[in-house]
Amino acid sequence: MIKPKKTLRQRNIKDRFMVSLLVLSTIIVMTPLLIIIAYVVINGVSALNWDFFTQELGSPARAMQGKPTGLIHTMIGTAVVDFLALIIAIPVGVGAGIMLSEYPDNKLNPLLRIINDTLNGMPAILKGLLAFALIVKPMGTFSGLSGGFALAFVMIPIIARSTESALMSIPWSIREAGLAIGLPRWRVVLSTVMPAARTGLVTGFLIAFARAVGEAAPLMFTSFGNNYLPNRWIGMLLGPVDTLPQRLYSLAISPYKEWHAMGWAAGIVLLFFVMALFIMARLLTRKKVYY
């Protein structure tokens, strides 16, 4: 046997040292998250009550006089605007992802990749500006529709990237097998590659959704905010709508301490909703497809 330079004891010490470094960095990553969660919960939990989930916000006077007030309109608005964004973003993002993964021979591909990465790194407020110019200006009013588009611009590059990597994870041989039985390329992608990659695809949608749910900036001058629930459902799309991150911001900068507490509570709702989404995405990826 060739003896190692160092004794087993020395090597064990080094091993333990390295592992403890890893544990330390994990703790450093976890700490801010735990502090934020704890801080938000401690400050906001007092404002969480039945009214919070059933009433509209109304004027500041309501809160100051102790009348029932809540953020039901904000939660509904968030759901409408974000699902609208998802509906817009999925076809476009998936299309771009398919292009990136399945048609690497296309000449437009390098350009698409650069544009997609740029869009991904662009500050979200610029996407809000784009939606403002494209929809709010022509319509002449802030609207849930424009908010949906602004958030779709946030989601699209994320979905494109996640779709690309989900499709790339499927062995190339599956595609060749499809082509070898005389299927056109689009059919191979649609009927053999995409079903095999479905968990990865859905996970990507969830991650993009979770990311967009927390965005306040693109909604500031698109869906704008509203203290009340619109009278008719269509008002959600054609008029100003409240959303959680933007409401959180306006509650926080308001001069009323009752509203501050509600802001913290809105933070709790948002935080746990996003966490639930990420946990769902995590659970989905855990399921494996065998080839």
Add this chain to the structure above:
Amino acid sequence: MYVNSIFKKKKLSENVTSQEQSMTMKEKALYGSSKIRMEAKNLYVKYGTTIGVNNVSVPLYNEKVTALIGPSGCGKTTFLRALNRMHDLSRTATVTGEVLLDGLNIYDPKVNPVNIRRKIGMVFQKPTPFPTMSIFDNVVAGLKLVGIKDKKFLREVCEKSLVQAALFDEVKDRLNSPGGSLSGGQQQRLSIARALAIEPEVILMDEPTSSLDPKSTAKIEDLMVELKNKYSIVIVTHNLAQAGRISDYSIFMYLGELIEYGKTKKMFQNPKDKRTEEYLTGKFG
């Protein structure tokens, strides 16, 4: 036949007779008088600047098994994949020269590779069942996914193809279980059944038995001998005994070039080229 009638838009089989006439007497004496189904003419395949297949010209006969033999990396698979335009998807590979199917160049810009691949089926080295599909759906994928919905017809084709691939008895009670649930040998026969279901005219096989046990190998070899009554088969194999058992013609390739081509029996007993002899006797490769 039903299947082929759907894809008759581009008829390729008009030049058969002229092709046959173009055979010289010498060639007839050498290779027999079978019809030429496919023919490679001055075929080159390049990966960037590396040459994978170097100026190969060879006929492939109807209702015969042609074996491609040669040491690893000699371009057998590259050549095989050029026969049904599988290199189209690769960014690096470029194909020049001609591959004729019944006299028509499949690399003609007017020819749609999708139609070509319905006539020239392919079985790969590793079994490739579609992971999310049942056994039944796997077999009829080539029909179902192009819009053939007649359930009775699909069931008939499925059964016929599975019987041909010697798999039917083993899976007839569980056609709805996933294709991936079969054993490796069964998956390979499933891949063969899937290739047969679209009734191609030529079947290309890339080392179809390299990952199989002797029993499954024997089944697939029997299958090939049976299939050649109807199809032309081209098979890449590392197993010389296998080439000897099942093939009528053999092509020996070395470093991307075609070294020797002829009837398997003649070539195995009396190779003309020294390199062929050395390979066949196990001195290299």
